[in-house]
């Protein structure tokens with residue numbers, strides 16, 4: 001992918017350099033089941049972070065055009081065979097339709113990214129449910145608090161924290177997923193603040209200009225005494241001119 005922000009990994013290289021716990025991403029293949037909003041954002045972000053991505057869809061022909069050309073879009077079973085770490089970007093309600101994949105998913109890591117639309121609707125969590133459907137796989141919960149939009153648009157806005165958990169202890173094997181998480185966790189101080197400052201200065205300038213404009217209206221100007229009027233006009237014209 002080219003184009004603006006997406007050419008950059010979510011968060012600068014600078015901050016991840018020298019962190020030995022981050023496995024080099026390039027070349028690793030990550031699977032994504034589903035071709036919806038979240039799958040697409042994940043795929044774009046993973047490709048931009050140097051991963052190979054294989055997407056598993058029920059209808060790969062129709063969905064391929066929605067993904068970056070670097071990502072391979074194929075049938076679910078094909079995709080799953082090509083990787084050990086698979087993001088399940090499908091709603092809980094459709095988990096059971098993936099049961100045919102149980103054999104190919106055995107021994108692999110499934111990342112449950114789902115959120116429920118209702119609270120306390122199901123007795124077990126989505127990740128527990130997924131784990132019960134695929135007892136031979138390792139289920140990791142994570143990324144569900146990051147919106148598809150944040151994944152695509154980068155570090156400037158939205159939640160960048162990726163929380164994850166699993167039954168199977170530390171799971172050092174999830175290095176790829178963890179590498180993405182760590183990359184996502186790094187808040188690029190400079191970039192975030194620069195944006196905030198631009199916006200704040202813009203708002204203040206707009207406020208001052210409006211005040212200047214309003215006090216220039218004859219009806220308002222007449223209701224101020226000359227001291228107030230000249231204070232506002234002189235100070236603000238000067239302030240605005242400097243901005």
Ligand SMILES: NC(=O)C1=CN([C@@H]2O[C@H](COP(=O)(O)OP(=O)(O)OC[C@H]3O[C@@H](n4cnc5c(N)ncnc54)[C@H](OP(=O)(O)O)[C@@H]3O)[C@@H](O)[C@H]2O)C=CC1
Pocket residue numbers: 033034035036037038039056057058059060063088089090091092094097113114115116143144145146147148149
């Ligand atoms: N959108 C967001 O911002 C976020 C989403 N999530 C989670 O990510 C998951 C996916 O969300 P999102 O991408 O928005 O949803 P979408 O509805 O956009 O995509 C869901 C995908 O599921 C796939 N799927 C597989 N089996 C079925 C089936 N039997 N019926 C219908 N669809 C099926 C479809 O892909 P195909 O047709 O190719 O098989 C479809 O594209 C959800 O669990 C959601 O909670 C979590 C955090 C944020």
Ligand SMILES: [Cu+2]
Pocket residue numbers: 093121122
């Ligand atoms: Cu339900």
